[in-house]
Amino acid sequence: MRLKTFHADSLAEALAQVREQLGPDAIIVATQEEEGTDGARVTAAIEQVETPMDFSAETTSPETMDRLIAVLERQGLNQEFTDAIVNAASEGPDDSPENCLMRALEATNHFTNLETGKGAKPKLLIGPPGTGKTVTCAKLAAREALNGRKAVVIAADPVRLTAAEQLAAYAERLGVPMFEAPNGRALADALSRCHDDETVFIDSPGTNPYNLEELAYLVELCEATDIEPVLVLNAGRDADDTADLAKAFRPVGAKHLICTGLDIAHRFGALLVAANAAGLAFCDYSATPNIANGLDRLSAKTLANKLLPSGGKTRDPLFPAETATKEAKTHG
Ligand SMILES: Nc1nc2c(ncn2[C@@H]2O[C@H](COP(=O)(O)OP(=O)(O)O)[C@@H](O)[C@H]2O)c(=O)[nH]1
Ligand SMILES: [Mg+2]
Structure with a gap:
């Protein structure tokens, strides 16, 4: 199953985009009028044709996607950027929610080092x-x-x-x-x-x-x-x-x-x-x-x-005492 979100000026246009890009078999998962504008958002899903030998066709599982969407909704992102991350995360292969999110963040953001040392700019x-x-x-x-x-x-x-x-x-x-x-x-x-x-x-x-x-x-x-x-x-x-x-x-x-x-x-x-x-x-x-x-x-x-804090399972180097206490409570 592959999920994708479409934005358009009207519901009809968004649905037309779904048909054009995902074909007639696409299932409409959610539709939403966009607040304060005349725009509309449609989330659609398509079953992937089973090609057992082609592992690149694997996609993120609906359970993982649900978890990611719930987490992103709590992060105060705007709708447009949530959709960009969700779309990137849905591109599979299926993995842990942390790894899917990491891949999606890499695809939608830039991460770099601040250059210091000899010859670096002030x-x-x-x-x-x-x-x-x-x-x-x-x-x-x-x-x-x-x-x-x-x-x-x-x-x-x-x-x-x-x-x-x-x-x-x-x-x-x-x-x-x-x-x-x-x-x-x-x-x-x-x-x-x-x-x-x-x-x-x-x-x-x-x-x-x-x-x-x-x-x-x-x-x-x-x-x-x-x-x-x-x-x-x-x-x-x-x-x-x-x-x-x-x-x-x-x-x-x-x-x-x-x-x-x-x-x-x-x-x-x-x-x-x-x-x-x-x-x-x-x-x-x-x-x-x-x-x-x-x-x-x-x-x-x-x-x-x-x-996506993993319920105290991953030790945060910045909060080792806090995560250790959580783990102790869970196991004790
Ligand atoms: N808790 C916390 N406090 C911070 C952090 N970064 C800066 N501060 C505090 O924020 C306050 C303002 O920092 P300052 O460097 O003077 O801000 P400036 O006005 O931008 O120069 C100071 O009390 C800092 O100690 C942070 O990451 N966490
Ligand atoms: Mg200052």
Whole structure:
């Protein structure tokens, strides 16, 4: 059985698409008028012709698909992106729900590493106020230091407020050099004093991306020198709001997204929708305010595990005590 969802301006058009793409034998599983629009959504299923020797024709089982749909519905994704994941997951072969979800996430998102070390571009952390930019800056520098590499931090704040002091305190504890740069020219000057083997992490002020003057300051920093902006967004907002924010930051040119606050939210769909809407690749995530080991790579596998916790069976390295307690309760 293969499931597929179709969107169209009317129910009749969606049904016509079903017939055209899946043929006359397709079974209509669900139809839905789309809220607030004249559009319609139709989910249809088709029995696959049995070809026992052709394993590539295997598809995800209806039980697995039901579990995935139920999980995704709780994640605060919007309908369009839920459908994209469901369609990708239904492409089989059948596997555990975690693996099907992982494959679907890989097919619908980009996952990458933030390049650091010799020759890597300086990273400028941008985002709305309070998403964890300053702390993330310190975490990135700490990770370099823990891996035996050199890091430098720069506070690029036009008005020297407490933010620079916060970063200075982290830099001192980490033993990494820190500069202050209140404008593009000062940033270019500070960067010219850094060495090729030092990865530079630049903290920026909390920015309201709907305020063009604030956004222009970030663009000025990026134009002053060859740096790589990285968007920092926290979990816990509404999907469309998070997507609007991510899109509003697009003029700055970030290609990577660091997700924070995964320990204080239960729904991560908004981050998926935002990354997709703004064409951003997931790189690292944070689920702790702690600086040391405060970031981890956000792979499709990690994200699938976050979206689909397997009832305490999989030990989350970030919450070992919690999962251990759950297991003890289950077995004891
Ligand atoms: N629980 C938790 N707190 C975080 C995380 N990331 C940042 N914080 C906290 O969020 C607050 C704001 O962080 P800060 O870096 O100052 O945000 P900024 O305004 O974007 O620079 C601080 O109290 C951080 O310790 C996270 O992943 N989990
Ligand atoms: Mg800050």
